[in-house]
Amino acid sequence: MTTTLTPEMLLSAYAGGIFPMAEHRGDEDLFWVDPRQRGVMPLDGFHISRSLAKTVRSERFTITYDVDFEGVVAGCADRDETWINEMLVTLYNQLHRARMARSVEVWDNGVLVGGVFGITLGGAFFGESMFSHRTDASKVALAYLVDRLAVGGFELFDTQFITPHLSSLGGVEVSRAQYRHMLDTALALDADFERQTGVSDAYSLLQRNAQTS
Template structure:
């Protein structure tokens, strides 16, 4: 699906789009136009199959990083857009900052040595989390962010983690592709309940996260 949007979208229209299984993108950061996407095969993270490699587990146990929730949504959005090729244009930036202000877009940040070095952000509706983008400025920072995100989604009662597309990086961590019809069935079920992304406290240690994830993966 590739239909251009009107020049100005509202957060309400964007949320309705997510509830219908579609999301917007831009061709590049300087393109003022957006288009709707409804992939034939959708990327999702089964929340009980997140894969933590031995090297990632060692890195998490080593520590030296901090995790925060919604402490720097703007910084995460800018970090995700700070790359050679990006679909985050000015309109995308405006829309997701508005969704964040309305409590429907959230970020998880990874800090090292007092600096933001990685993170992920997405949109929540019902018990669905629509992962939008992530970034990493240090080795494994985005993997750490995803591990903490999966743990949070499970604790908060989410049942669908939508990654939109599959990359080798996501596949190595357990993400899979499912047909569009299957995705829409899962989305319908996820929208029927409620989950609160902000409710779980930040884990006291990486070991708590590792133990919970490995018990079910």
């Protein structure tokens, strides 16, 4: 358990393959997690179903990056049971100001209805959480995130655990040993979340996905 954690300590922990969680929102302590089976999203294996492709193609949502990071974190924590406590919110915001934590926002007529956020380190993206207040909003956020990571030269998208939702999109589990090897390789890379300027248009995103999946 820990009650004192700095952004530097958090990044060091991620580089070592572990991450912190709280028991609940009001918990003042954190505990470290090192899963035997780790969830990852292969950047060349993200699955865009026909229905999701139709949603992306319709451009009913507006996509932005790092426009409302705090709003995305708040949206992810706004649920009955959450592992995101105030200490983690503070740390995430500090890392965002240092351009080490990034977000993808999904808007519907000016209202934030979905998003995903995580931490970048080398060529690794450590996905923390996502939320959705509209059908397919979190899936659309993930599609644009995967596209941006691929363009930026990232090789590892760590999802920590695998849920049925992530599995349906191509997420898989790897052993702790496999994950550590993937992590070491990714950390040595010089990836850039901002290598892609602006937001991919729907056609380009779907074309790149079709070529890699």
